[in-house]
Structures are given as C-alpha cells and as structure tokens.
Amino acid sequence: MTTQAPAAPTHLFHWVLTLSCIDGPGIVHAVSGAIVAARGNITESQQFTSLDTGRFFMRLQVESPAGRSELEEALAPVTDRWNMSWHLDEVGRPLRTLVLASTAGHCVNDMLFRQRAGQLPVEIPLVLSNHGTLRDLVDFYGVPFESAAVTSPEAKAAFEARVLEAVDEHDIELVVLARYMQILSPELCAALEGRCINIHHSFLPGFKGANPYRQAHARGVKLIGATAHFVTSDLDEGPIIEQNVVRVDHSRSPAELVAIGQDEESRTLSQAVKWFAERRVLVDGARTIIFR
Amino acid sequence: MTTQAPAAPTHLFHWVLTLSCIDGPGIVHAVSGAIVAARGNITESQQFTSLDTGRFFMRLQVESPAGRSELEEALAPVTDRWNMSWHLDEVGRPLRTLVLASTAGHCVNDMLFRQRAGQLPVEIPLVLSNHGTLRDLVDFYGVPFESAAVTSPEAKAAFEARVLEAVDEHDIELVVLARYMQILSPELCAALEGRCINIHHSFLPGFKGANPYRQAHARGVKLIGATAHFVTSDLDEGPIIEQNVVRVDHSRSPAELVAIGQDEESRTLSQAVKWFAERRVLVDGARTIIFR
Amino acid sequence: MTTQAPAAPTHLFHWVLTLSCIDGPGIVHAVSGAIVAARGNITESQQFTSLDTGRFFMRLQVESPAGRSELEEALAPVTDRWNMSWHLDEVGRPLRTLVLASTAGHCVNDMLFRQRAGQLPVEIPLVLSNHGTLRDLVDFYGVPFESAAVTSPEAKAAFEARVLEAVDEHDIELVVLARYMQILSPELCAALEGRCINIHHSFLPGFKGANPYRQAHARGVKLIGATAHFVTSDLDEGPIIEQNVVRVDHSRSPAELVAIGQDEESRTLSQAVKWFAERRVLVDGARTIIFR
Amino acid sequence: MTTQAPAAPTHLFHWVLTLSCIDGPGIVHAVSGAIVAARGNITESQQFTSLDTGRFFMRLQVESPAGRSELEEALAPVTDRWNMSWHLDEVGRPLRTLVLASTAGHCVNDMLFRQRAGQLPVEIPLVLSNHGTLRDLVDFYGVPFESAAVTSPEAKAAFEARVLEAVDEHDIELVVLARYMQILSPELCAALEGRCINIHHSFLPGFKGANPYRQAHARGVKLIGATAHFVTSDLDEGPIIEQNVVRVDHSRSPAELVAIGQDEESRTLSQAVKWFAERRVLVDGARTIIFR
Missing domain, CATH: 3.40.50.170 (Formyl transferase, N-terminal domain)
Structure with missing residues (x-):
C-alpha cells in the first residue's frame, strides 16, 4: 500500500522484515498492527505455515518514515509474545x-x-x-x-x-x-x-x-x-x-x-x-x- | 495459522476471500482485524499493488467456525470503508x-x-x-x-x-x-x-x-x-x-x-x-x- | 530424397530400418548402396557411434517400391559382413x-x-x-x-x-x-x-x-x-x-x-x-x- | 566410424562438410562414396529434405588422412552432378x-x-x-x-x-x-x-x-x-x-x-x-x- 500524499516530502525507509514462530491465531493481525503503529505501509507480504514443523513464517516489505528504533519498538511486544525469530533490514542493502x-x-x-x-x-x-x-x-x-x-x-x-x-x-x-x-x-x-x-x-x-x-x-x-x-x-x-x-x-x-x-x-x-x-x-x- | 486446540470439536469452515480496492494505508490490518473478530485464522495470504492501475488486490484463505453471515458482518465495515470489490466463497466448492x-x-x-x-x-x-x-x-x-x-x-x-x-x-x-x-x-x-x-x-x-x-x-x-x-x-x-x-x-x-x-x-x-x-x-x- | 516422377503410379512402401554393429569404416556407404540397389530413397537418417561400447547405431526411413524380401536380399551381404543386429519394419505399423x-x-x-x-x-x-x-x-x-x-x-x-x-x-x-x-x-x-x-x-x-x-x-x-x-x-x-x-x-x-x-x-x-x-x-x- | 588401426600413426584431419541441392535419389550414396574414396570415415551425419522448398540438406563430419584438395577432388563429380551448394571446413576452426x-x-x-x-x-x-x-x-x-x-x-x-x-x-x-x-x-x-x-x-x-x-x-x-x-x-x-x-x-x-x-x-x-x-x-x- 502506498502512503497518503504527505504535506511535505518525508524520507521513506524501505524495510524488509522476516520472522518465524510457532503458529497460532492472530499473528498476522498483531504484526500488521505494529506496522500501522509505526506509520508503515505493507508493500509486499508473504506467509507460510509449515505442516512439517508447525512453524509460521512471514516476509514483509514496509515503507515508513519510521527509522529502525521506532519500528523495533513497535514490533517488540509482538515478537516477544510469540517468541519470534526475526530480522529487520533495509531493502536493497548490499x-x-x-x-x-x-x-x-x-x-x-x-x-x-x-x-x-x-x-x-x-x-x-x-x-x-x-x-x-x-x-x-x-x-x-x-x-x-x-x-x-x-x-x-x-x-x-x-x-x-x-x-x-x-x-x-x-x-x-x-x-x-x-x-x-x-x-x-x-x-x-x-x-x-x-x-x-x-x-x-x-x-x-x-x-x-x-x-x-x-x-x-x-x-x-x-x-x-x-x-x-x-x-x-x-x-x-x-x-x-x-x-x-x-x-x-x-x-x-x-x-x-x-x-x-x-x-x-x-x-x-x-x-x-x-x-x-x-x-x-x-x-x-x-x-x-x-x-x- | 492453525487454531488452538478447542475444548470440543467445532466445525471449521474454510473460506476463500478475494478483494480489490484503490490502494491506501491500513488495509491489511483492517482486513486481518475483521478476520480475527470473526474467529478466523489466515492460512494463506497473498497481496499485490498494481502500479499500472493503483489498485490493491488480496486473496486470503481463512479457517473459522464462523458461517457466511458472521464473516460478512465482520467484513462489512472494511469493505465499505475502502469501497472494495470482494467475493467470499468456500474453498473447494465446485x-x-x-x-x-x-x-x-x-x-x-x-x-x-x-x-x-x-x-x-x-x-x-x-x-x-x-x-x-x-x-x-x-x-x-x-x-x-x-x-x-x-x-x-x-x-x-x-x-x-x-x-x-x-x-x-x-x-x-x-x-x-x-x-x-x-x-x-x-x-x-x-x-x-x-x-x-x-x-x-x-x-x-x-x-x-x-x-x-x-x-x-x-x-x-x-x-x-x-x-x-x-x-x-x-x-x-x-x-x-x-x-x-x-x-x-x-x-x-x-x-x-x-x-x-x-x-x-x-x-x-x-x-x-x-x-x-x-x-x-x-x-x-x-x-x-x-x-x- | 524423393523419387523421380515415375511413368505410372507405383506403390511405395515406407520402411524403417534400424541396425547396430561394431564400428568400422565404410558402413554408411555400404548400407546406402544396398538401399539404392533396392530402388529405395532415404527420407530420414540418423547415426551414432558410442565411445562407451564402440558400437555404431543407425536408423533409416526409406521409401521404395521394393517389398520386404527384395529389401532384405539387398541388405543381407551388408548385415552379414558387419555382423549387424538389425530390424526392418513398416513405418506406422501399430x-x-x-x-x-x-x-x-x-x-x-x-x-x-x-x-x-x-x-x-x-x-x-x-x-x-x-x-x-x-x-x-x-x-x-x-x-x-x-x-x-x-x-x-x-x-x-x-x-x-x-x-x-x-x-x-x-x-x-x-x-x-x-x-x-x-x-x-x-x-x-x-x-x-x-x-x-x-x-x-x-x-x-x-x-x-x-x-x-x-x-x-x-x-x-x-x-x-x-x-x-x-x-x-x-x-x-x-x-x-x-x-x-x-x-x-x-x-x-x-x-x-x-x-x-x-x-x-x-x-x-x-x-x-x-x-x-x-x-x-x-x-x-x-x-x-x-x-x- | 573410426578407422582400422593403422600400421603407423597418420595425421587425421577432421572435416565438416555441409551441402544442399534439389532433392533426388542416390545423393546419400554418392556423397558417402566420395568420402570412402577419400579414405574418410563419417563420424557425424544429419540430413533433411524440406517439403517447403524441395531441397535436400546434409551436414557431415569426416575423419580422414586426406587433405583439402584430395577431398575436394573426390567430391567434385558429386557436387557437380547435383549442382550442390557446399562448404568444406575443418572442425573447430575459430x-x-x-x-x-x-x-x-x-x-x-x-x-x-x-x-x-x-x-x-x-x-x-x-x-x-x-x-x-x-x-x-x-x-x-x-x-x-x-x-x-x-x-x-x-x-x-x-x-x-x-x-x-x-x-x-x-x-x-x-x-x-x-x-x-x-x-x-x-x-x-x-x-x-x-x-x-x-x-x-x-x-x-x-x-x-x-x-x-x-x-x-x-x-x-x-x-x-x-x-x-x-x-x-x-x-x-x-x-x-x-x-x-x-x-x-x-x-x-x-x-x-x-x-x-x-x-x-x-x-x-x-x-x-x-x-x-x-x-x-x-x-x-x-x-x-x-x-x-
């Protein structure tokens, strides 16, 4: 999703977030809520639940004016609650x-x-x-x-x-x-x-x-x-x-x-x-x- | 995501939801929120934003004990707010x-x-x-x-x-x-x-x-x-x-x-x-x- | 190769000949000579020499007014001389x-x-x-x-x-x-x-x-x-x-x-x-x- | 086909011959005969007759102690008789x-x-x-x-x-x-x-x-x-x-x-x-x- 036209041009970071955890209900909603809280828009999203291991996997690309610390802060309650393995990076970083x-x-x-x-x-x-x-x-x-x-x-x-x-x-x-x-x-x-x-x-x-x-x-x-x-x-x-x-x-x-x-x-x-x-x-x- | 083990076996419907609308922030969170409200778990999710037409497209598979009317009721505020084209069906219906x-x-x-x-x-x-x-x-x-x-x-x-x-x-x-x-x-x-x-x-x-x-x-x-x-x-x-x-x-x-x-x-x-x-x-x- | 226009329409058989033998010089010339002798035209031809086994393999399709016995008679000296395994059949026979x-x-x-x-x-x-x-x-x-x-x-x-x-x-x-x-x-x-x-x-x-x-x-x-x-x-x-x-x-x-x-x-x-x-x-x- | 073991090691040229002409009977036999005459062994051979244009096409690889002039001399009656377009080259020449x-x-x-x-x-x-x-x-x-x-x-x-x-x-x-x-x-x-x-x-x-x-x-x-x-x-x-x-x-x-x-x-x-x-x-x- 794209952002609404801002009053003044704001730098948008482009983040890639990957995560995995034991599957359970409500994960997608919780993750997307944290991203909304950090003023982010999800531009790419994929998920998969493994029947072999019972784990849930997700990859998101997010555009946001929020820097790393703001985003991590918003995500912390979610990654803690589901005991997630996760990684946050900038899209395109070599x-x-x-x-x-x-x-x-x-x-x-x-x-x-x-x-x-x-x-x-x-x-x-x-x-x-x-x-x-x-x-x-x-x-x-x-x-x-x-x-x-x-x-x-x-x-x-x-x-x-x-x-x-x-x-x-x-x-x-x-x-x-x-x-x-x-x-x-x-x-x-x-x-x-x-x-x-x-x-x-x-x-x-x-x-x-x-x-x-x-x-x-x-x-x-x-x-x-x-x-x-x-x-x-x-x-x-x-x-x-x-x-x-x-x-x-x-x-x-x-x-x-x-x-x-x-x-x-x-x-x-x-x-x-x-x-x-x-x-x-x-x-x-x-x-x-x-x-x- | 799978459901938590229920006390008694409940019939789970398996729904497929497709939707599209003009892209904007917060759509994924709103949709996933409606699904949580209808006791649903997202088992498959794909999305795409078209740069050619500016439209957002999504397809979800959802397991839920909720029947059609409950699910439609939960979705109505979301589909209304974004003026969505949408379709709800049962997975596997011929x-x-x-x-x-x-x-x-x-x-x-x-x-x-x-x-x-x-x-x-x-x-x-x-x-x-x-x-x-x-x-x-x-x-x-x-x-x-x-x-x-x-x-x-x-x-x-x-x-x-x-x-x-x-x-x-x-x-x-x-x-x-x-x-x-x-x-x-x-x-x-x-x-x-x-x-x-x-x-x-x-x-x-x-x-x-x-x-x-x-x-x-x-x-x-x-x-x-x-x-x-x-x-x-x-x-x-x-x-x-x-x-x-x-x-x-x-x-x-x-x-x-x-x-x-x-x-x-x-x-x-x-x-x-x-x-x-x-x-x-x-x-x-x-x-x-x-x-x- | 196609036949020269005949004075009167003649039935043409369409033969497929496969053969293999220990490789050596002159095989292609000998086989094609037998086919010319049996009034045949080669319409498809493939060959391969295996470096693994030293054997020569060939498959030919031949149009000819000659029936099976005439063709076999023409081929006999060649198949004998090189001790060939060979098979002659009509193209398209089920x-x-x-x-x-x-x-x-x-x-x-x-x-x-x-x-x-x-x-x-x-x-x-x-x-x-x-x-x-x-x-x-x-x-x-x-x-x-x-x-x-x-x-x-x-x-x-x-x-x-x-x-x-x-x-x-x-x-x-x-x-x-x-x-x-x-x-x-x-x-x-x-x-x-x-x-x-x-x-x-x-x-x-x-x-x-x-x-x-x-x-x-x-x-x-x-x-x-x-x-x-x-x-x-x-x-x-x-x-x-x-x-x-x-x-x-x-x-x-x-x-x-x-x-x-x-x-x-x-x-x-x-x-x-x-x-x-x-x-x-x-x-x-x-x-x-x-x-x- | 490989050569029979020679008494003394001889240099073998590796030739590639391509040719095309109006199709007709006897071409393969004539070409292979010229190659036998030039002491050559055919190691690779492919042919095709085009129903669209009525032309016959062939590509051969030939090992032979014969040099270019000997091979061309042997081929001349054949290429003349069928009015062939042809090209003779050494395999692998850049x-x-x-x-x-x-x-x-x-x-x-x-x-x-x-x-x-x-x-x-x-x-x-x-x-x-x-x-x-x-x-x-x-x-x-x-x-x-x-x-x-x-x-x-x-x-x-x-x-x-x-x-x-x-x-x-x-x-x-x-x-x-x-x-x-x-x-x-x-x-x-x-x-x-x-x-x-x-x-x-x-x-x-x-x-x-x-x-x-x-x-x-x-x-x-x-x-x-x-x-x-x-x-x-x-x-x-x-x-x-x-x-x-x-x-x-x-x-x-x-x-x-x-x-x-x-x-x-x-x-x-x-x-x-x-x-x-x-x-x-x-x-x-x-x-x-x-x-x-």
Whole structure:
C-alpha cells in the first residue's frame, strides 16, 4: 500500500522484515498492527505455515518514515509474545559476501558481472581461492583476491583459518562456494551454518559426491542440472535453495555435459545468492521456504 | 495459522476471500482485524499493488467456525470503508462450468478426466458443441451433451441463444471454450465478460487468428505454445491467464506441430480453469494477477 | 530424397530400418548402396557411434517400391559382413502392446486417448490389472480388461503367468507398466528384457523405490519429475528413455506433489512408448540412444 | 566410424562438410562414396529434405588422412552432378567474428567469457560500438575496441562504412549484433546477408520493434523470451535460429522484465553463434535448419 500524499516530502525507509514462530491465531493481525503503529505501509507480504514443523513464517516489505528504533519498538511486544525469530533490514542493502573459488571461473564471472550491473545486491570484499587461476578475472572487477594452495592437511587448516578470519574482518554475512572444489571441515561447516551456500553440479539428490557429470553420463539421464544449497557437515545434504535442469541426449560426452551444465550452475547459484541477499530464503528444518 | 486446540470439536469452515480496492494505508490490518473478530485464522495470504492501475488486490484463505453471515458482518465495515470489490466463497466448492467444444477432443478429455479424478474443482452440467463428434467421450463421463450445427448466421444466433439460456438454467459461473472453433458475437462476449476462458493454440501475441500452427511453421519458430485467456470482443486480445511452450525443430510439419501443441493446449487450459475455480485469477485492467 | 516422377503410379512402401554393429569404416556407404540397389530413397537418417561400447547405431526411413524380401536380399551381404543386429519394419505399423495397471488411471487414460486420436502407433489388445478400478475407463475405449488381485505369492505367480500367456497369445511386442504398483519377479523381468517400459514417478536416480513424492517433499527439492525406463531385475536401474520435470515450491504437500507429478508421468510414458513404437529407441549397454 | 588401426600413426584431419541441392535419389550414396574414396570415415551425419522448398540438406563430419584438395577432388563429380551448394571446413576452426554493441554488456560479456573458456569457436578481432561504455570490459579480454557516436545520418553512414571496412580488413565471416541498438541500413543488411546474427529481446513474432519488455508488460504475458535470428532488411523478420523463454508473473515491472530477460538473451545469442560457427545452421527460404 502506498502512503497518503504527505504535506511535505518525508524520507521513506524501505524495510524488509522476516520472522518465524510457532503458529497460532492472530499473528498476522498483531504484526500488521505494529506496522500501522509505526506509520508503515505493507508493500509486499508473504506467509507460510509449515505442516512439517508447525512453524509460521512471514516476509514483509514496509515503507515508513519510521527509522529502525521506532519500528523495533513497535514490533517488540509482538515478537516477544510469540517468541519470534526475526530480522529487520533495509531493502536493497548490499550483503557482505565472501566468495571461495578454485579454477573454474563461470560462477565467479557470473556473480561479479551481475553485481556490477546492479542485479545482485551484494558487496564482495574478497575472493579466496586454492588456485591462482582466477586472479585476472577478479582483478578486472576490482575485487581483492588471495590464493593459497590446499595440498596438505596443514594447508587446509590454514586456508580455513583464513576464511574465518576474513569473515570476522569483513563482517561477512554470506559465504559462497562458487565451484570451490574442497570439502569444508565439519568445524567450518558448523561455524558458517545457515550462511554458506554451495553450488553442486548435479540435480540433487541424484549424483552426490565427485564427478557428477561422469555419473550422469554413465546412467544415461536425459536432463542434467545444478543445485544451490546450504552447506552442512552432511555432504550435499543441506537444505536446497534452487535447482535447474537442461535437456541433453545420448550424443553428449562427459566433457560436453560439463560445458552444458555450467550455464545452469551459474544462473542457479546467482539466483540463490540474490534470494538470500533479499531475505527471501528461510530455513524450515531440512527444507527451505523461498518467498519469491 | 492453525487454531488452538478447542475444548470440543467445532466445525471449521474454510473460506476463500478475494478483494480489490484503490490502494491506501491500513488495509491489511483492517482486513486481518475483521478476520480475527470473526474467529478466523489466515492460512494463506497473498497481496499485490498494481502500479499500472493503483489498485490493491488480496486473496486470503481463512479457517473459522464462523458461517457466511458472521464473516460478512465482520467484513462489512472494511469493505465499505475502502469501497472494495470482494467475493467470499468456500474453498473447494465446485464451480458450475459450461463447456463449448467442436471436434477436437483433447481439451475436453483432459478437463473431464481431471474433474473426475478430483483435480479440477468444477462441476460440468452440460457440454455444447457445433459438432456431434465428442458425444461418446462426454457420455462416458456422464455429462449431458448437446450439439447443433453452426452453418448459417441464423444457426449461430440460435446456438448463442442456447448458450445464454444454459448459463441461466444452470447458474453457470464459468464458460470454457475448449477448442470451440467459432468466433463469439460481440454481444455474447459482453454477456460473458470476466467469466469466459478460451484456449488459443499459439503463444500470444504471436500468431493471432486462424491456423496458428501453419503460421508458426512458415515463420520457423523454435518453440510453439498455447495461451489461455479471457474472451473479449477484441479477438485474441483478452487478459492472459496462462501460457506454456514446447521446443520444436525444423523437421516438424504443420500437422506435427498441431499434434505436439495439443499437450500444451490441454494442460494450459486446465490450469487456467483450476486457478479460476480456486479464485486465484483477478483482473487488473488488461492484465491478470495470478495468486498461485 | 524423393523419387523421380515415375511413368505410372507405383506403390511405395515406407520402411524403417534400424541396425547396430561394431564400428568400422565404410558402413554408411555400404548400407546406402544396398538401399539404392533396392530402388529405395532415404527420407530420414540418423547415426551414432558410442565411445562407451564402440558400437555404431543407425536408423533409416526409406521409401521404395521394393517389398520386404527384395529389401532384405539387398541388405543381407551388408548385415552379414558387419555382423549387424538389425530390424526392418513398416513405418506406422501399430505395435502390439500389453498394458499393466493398478488403480491410478492417468497414464492409461493418456495412452488410450492418444492411441484413439491417432497419435500413438500402438494397438492394445488387453489391459491387465491387479485391481478392478479402471474397468470402466478401459471399456470405454473398447479394450478388453482383466483384473486379478495380487495379494499373495501364489496370486502374484498366477498374475505373472497370465502376463506371459497374454504376451504369447497376442504376439506382444511391448509391455507397458502404466503405474502398475507391483515389483516384477526377476524371471518376468528377464523374459521381457528390452520390451518392457516402466514409468517411475521421480527424476531418477533420485528417489528410487517407494513413495518418491514423499521423499521429494522431505528433501525439499524445487523440481519434481518422472522417468520412463526399461525394466530390468535391478529395480529402477534400467536404461532411461525419457525424463521430464516440473517446478514446485515449499508450499506443496506430498499429496499435491502427487497430483502435480501425474502430468509429467503421463506425457513422459506416452512419449517413451511412441518413440519405442517408432523404432527410435536403441539400447547401448546401460544407456539408450534416442533417434528423435 | 573410426578407422582400422593403422600400421603407423597418420595425421587425421577432421572435416565438416555441409551441402544442399534439389532433392533426388542416390545423393546419400554418392556423397558417402566420395568420402570412402577419400579414405574418410563419417563420424557425424544429419540430413533433411524440406517439403517447403524441395531441397535436400546434409551436414557431415569426416575423419580422414586426406587433405583439402584430395577431398575436394573426390567430391567434385558429386557436387557437380547435383549442382550442390557446399562448404568444406575443418572442425573447430575459430570463425572470424565482428561484434557490434551499444551500452548493454551482458551479451558481449557472455560471448567473450565463453570464447576464452574454449566453449565458443570464434575469434573476435574487433568490437565496434556506438558508445564507449563497454571499453573496459572488452579491453579486459584483450580484444580491440572502437567506438563512434551514431547521432546523425552522416555519422551512421560513417559507422556502417567502418563496419564494411572491418569486414574486409579482418576477412570477417560473421557479424554479431550483441544488443547493438541501431537499425542497419538496407544496404548493410544486403551486404551481410546470411552472415549477420541479431538478438531480439522478445519471443518473436511477438513484440517486434522497440521496447519489447514494455510491450510484454502491457500485454501481461506469462513468459518472456529472446530470439536470435539472421538480419534481413525486413526488421525482426529474418530466419530464426534459436529462441528461449522464461516464466514471469504479474508482479514484475518492465524494468524487472529487462533484467530477467538478459539471461535468455545472452544464452540464446551465444548458442546461435556457436551453432553457426560449427556450421550447424543452414538456411531454407525463410526458415533455418539446425543440425544439432
């Protein structure tokens, strides 16, 4: 809803509010009442009640002259009463994102190009890689790049320590594995839970693990795909955010499947990152809710 | 949201409420307040504000022990204040639907099969056709069938009069042109405005008019499609409800395109009818809003 | 290629020839030479050499005044020299097809409707089911229907014996499991090898086994699908013929996934049967070659 | 087909041969005979006879120790006898490609990234633009870039003269309009006939001309798309090479449709260029044949 024409131009904040709690009657009315109290107009609203977990999820976009503290004050009785998990942010604020990569550049290129074109609301203070291959590409986009080989357990531990240090240093909100070809340690998975997205180059749950295109060729599937999912310590089992497929036929070699699949990987990962940055991805147990 | 466990089992109605009005602040809160007042819980909610027309649109599903009159009474102050267009119905009530057909049976077969399988919430008291071809098929599903040739202006007028009579007689809420191959008169279009859906066998706005598959072949398109849209007196220009496409290549003859396209026609039409019957289709000027 | 205008109209046969052999030089020239010798014109031709198995595969459509014996005589030196597996048939001859079903009617309805509409080149002398549910539907299409409960090992053995008897009796070329919900015995799988097609209600290799839609819901996938494949004694592991997917979101219950998936099951199975009947499906080890 | 193991390793050329002629009997046998005579093995073969134009089209890939002159000598009697249009090239040779652009970078970025990644068999000696916007991007890929404003008829004539000069200078085989936002003069269209590909940002024939996304929004279509086609003097009417679509809904503004559509534009154009460079695109009157 739009505001009534004000006497004098007032700055309008554009807020995005996400929340979840145990479901019960009256939640929508209470939340919308708090927003009215904070002089807000709801411009976008989505809700979902999970029959699996009994939880209620909501995402709102709100225009209001109210700043953060006024809005939080109005919401406090509601979020307290229903014991809500909630997050309040400004629409369009770029999410601080750390990218991990290896040698394949298609996902990194896609993210950086979209970011610069204004289509991906992230800022990327750093790309970390276990290879130097992508330095020139990342340099071109003016993003700092560091690489360190991961060829021993010690080197892996050092690399992961650098990841956590960078997360702290840059106040990172999202870590993206853009075809980073190392398995994260359980400790790192735990530390990044709910804020680390991986792109797997198959249509999960088919073809988990290594060489999915080779597996797909051997099995003779007629569609290949890509899956963006949250990273958990259970390899390739984290909550799925987005998936895409593309048709192939018998004539494609494993190497051709790799090339064909890269388009799906890039766009699937960039889509997942965009939704996450826009606060459209909520986690409901082993599943995600996507408020598109 | 679900209800709190009641002391004794109470019958819960499941309502679907759609509404639209000029946009303004406070609408969501007012509507949700009326629903709380009528002891209702919102189980599904979608909203949209059209920048083209300045109108606000909303669709709600509500569980409540309140019957129609109690709910209407609670809503009256809100619908009055905002001068709303609104509709209240029970979720799942079958829509009274009249089907017009000619000789091609794929769309009729698809609708009747889904209806009987419980996947299409309509009841079909009558199929009218300008050919007798589909009598056996319609008989099999136990639906009355009438046919009359439309080979002269007089016969066409008589057929259209029978359509309007049947609409009255059966209190018809939706007329479906399931590959009915006659152009409706402007008068009939006007009489059925907003409650008559046609399936056009092309991806509109490409290939309007007759023989779209022949046109598609001549133009050498690589995808063919189907479009379900509201019927208006402006041929093939009514608001679009749903579209689908399928890939083809140079080797397909016009006749093969016809066969390939039939799948898209059937599923596109059945999908549009399902959404309409579920009150998920709202009209915003020349466009539709689909609350899936 | 078309023929030169003949002095007098001659009946032209339309042949489809499929063949495979160990790859080597000169095969295409030899085959096309035999066809020229039999006064044939190649109207459609596809070939593929499998790097996995080293085999060469070819499918040809040929117009010729030559009958079967003349064509076979011309081909004999070629098929002998390369030790070919080959099959010669008339284009469009309906394949004798036995359908097994249980209670779900969507695949059976789709096949029967397409068959009658002239879009599926099969003839179906019999539908066998372990339930009586679909009798009316099958009756409507004028196809004989038999049902027998499969509730004990003895009943299952009797049912399978009836299948084999029917295969003999009707000279069956293809057995279709149209959502037949019993696992075939290894003996029956072996007896029907290469001529039995199943529709699995998931995107294989994901969600093998029972209740794939429930599994898909639990895993939170964003696309669900269907897979038509040859039946082997290794459950859900036979060569894949065709797959399709459709997008779903978090709001769908397992029951809704079932309903949504049925469209993909029907069209995937009918497509696979059509290609098989047109001799477009060749088996290359664990994979299929589809000459569309 | 592969060769028999040779006594000593021989260099094998990998040829791609495309040809077309008036259809008639014996062509396949004659062509395959010439290839056998030139010690070649056919590794890929596709053919099509157009019922619209009566022409026969063929594309072959051939491995052979024979060089160009030996192969041409063997083919000469065949190409003469049937008065064939034909082209012989080496598989994988990069096509000399001139790119024209304006301010939008997504198509140029996609082509340059794929080219460098080895997925697009072209070499790009020059990008010409009527704006300077993309200079940095093109520089990064090490490709020469020239820009000149096109703000008057004289400037347009000068720009087009530079295009033709560059075509000569670099022996250009393909000109790609990568969202070049000027209409080519009829003279330039004629000069580049059959070797100039444009990406149109709609699903043609819908929404020809300017601002297709605005048109698509106004019409309320449920899918938007992109079309790669040969440029002719008849605007947006040249033979279509490839098309893709993506689903959208009522909530998308024209500006969002632009962003969503860019993915389809990039991949559709790159796909068309790839097929053209691989000699998989043949023109049959107003239509294309794509030998994928």
